[in-house]
Amino acid sequence: MKFRVERDVLAEAVTWTARSLSPRPPVPVLSGLLIKAESGSLSIASFDYEISARLQIAADIAEEGTILVSGRLLAEICRSLPSAPVEVETDGSKVTLTCRNSRFNLATMPVAEYPELPALPEVSGVVDGDAFAQAVSQxxxxxxxxxTLPILTGVRMEIEDDLITFLATDRYRLALRELSWKPSTPGISTSALVKAKTLNEVAKTLGGAGDLNIAFSDDSELIGFESGGRRTTSLLVDGDYPKIRSLFPDNTPIHATVETSALVEAVRRVSLVAERNTPVRLAFTDGQVTLDAGTGEDAQASEALEASLIGDDITVAFNPHYLSEGLGAFPSKYVRFSFTTPPKPAVISAQEELTGDDREDYRYLLMPVRLPNQ
Structure with missing residues (x-):
C-alpha cells in the first residue's frame, strides 16, 4: 500500500476516528485503526465491539491495500508532523510515514484478526446538525x-413521526428536549436508549457538518449517525428506562421569571460560601428573588435580583451545581420557574419576555433540597 495525503486532512481524520478507541480494548487488534486505500480514496475505521467510526478522505493512491496500525500512536504522530504532504508506504510488516524530513516506522497488526465492522442501518430520518447538537448539550x-446504574447513563430518544424527544435523569433532576426532524417513513414510532457519552461525541464531531442522518436498526440493538462523509454506530443501552415523563407536574400555580444571565452569575457568587452538599436558597416575593447560602458561624452570602412572580411567595433550596448546570443550558433571555409546593420538584423553562408564555420544547426539572421548616 502506498498513498499521499495532506497532513492536516490526515491528522483530522485519524484523530476523529481514534476518539472511538477503547482505552482498554478487549483484544489488542481493537487498539488499531483499519486503513484502506482504494479507488482514489482513503477509508479509516475504528471499532471496539460497541462503537464504530468510519470516514473517507480523498488521497493520492499509488498502490491499493489495507493496514491495521496503533490508532492512538498514529494520531499523536500525525498531529506532530509539519504542515506538508504525508507519504505512507508499507514494507512487509512495517508502515513508513514520511513528511518533509520526518520519518516514522510503525509495526502493523494482523488485518485478518480484525472483526467485521457493523453496517450502518437504513437511514430513518434527517435532522439539522446544529439543532441536534444544541438539544443533546441541553x-x-x-x-x-x-x-453502577448503566440505564441512567443513557439518554432516551423517543421518536413519534416528525418529533424527537430526548429524556435524561440521574434521579435528582430530569431534562426533556423536543426537536423536529424529517423521518424517512411518515408516522414512525420508535425509541432508543443511547449512552450520553456517545451522543455527546456525535453532537460535537458531526453536529456542525449540516444535515445529520439518524439510522435505527430493525432489531433495536444499534443506532447509527452519518454526516459529512463520517459515520458512527453504537450499540444501544439494554434495559427498561424509567417512566419519568410523569414526574412533570400537571398543574403549577406558582410561576417566577428571572433574567437568565443575571441569575447564573448570582448563583455562582452566592454558592462560593455553600459548603459541600449545602444548598443555595431562593426566596421569591413580588418583584424580586433573594438568593442566600451559608449558615450559622460559617461564611454567608446573599443577593437580590429583579423577578416577576405569579402566585404565592415561595422559598426553595437547590443543589447549587445542579441549578447552575441547568440554568447554563438555557440560551433564552429569561428562565421561568414553575412550582407546586416548596418540597415538590420545580420545572425550569425558557421565556423570551419577563412576562408572557414559556417555551416548553426544553424543560429542566430539579428536585429541591428540603429545608428544616418544610
Missing part, C-alpha cells in the same frame, strides 16, 4: 455519571 447534563 439534555446530557441530567444523565447519570454513575456506571
Amino acid at each position: 439534555v446530557i447534563i441530567a444523565a447519570s455519571r454513575d456506571d
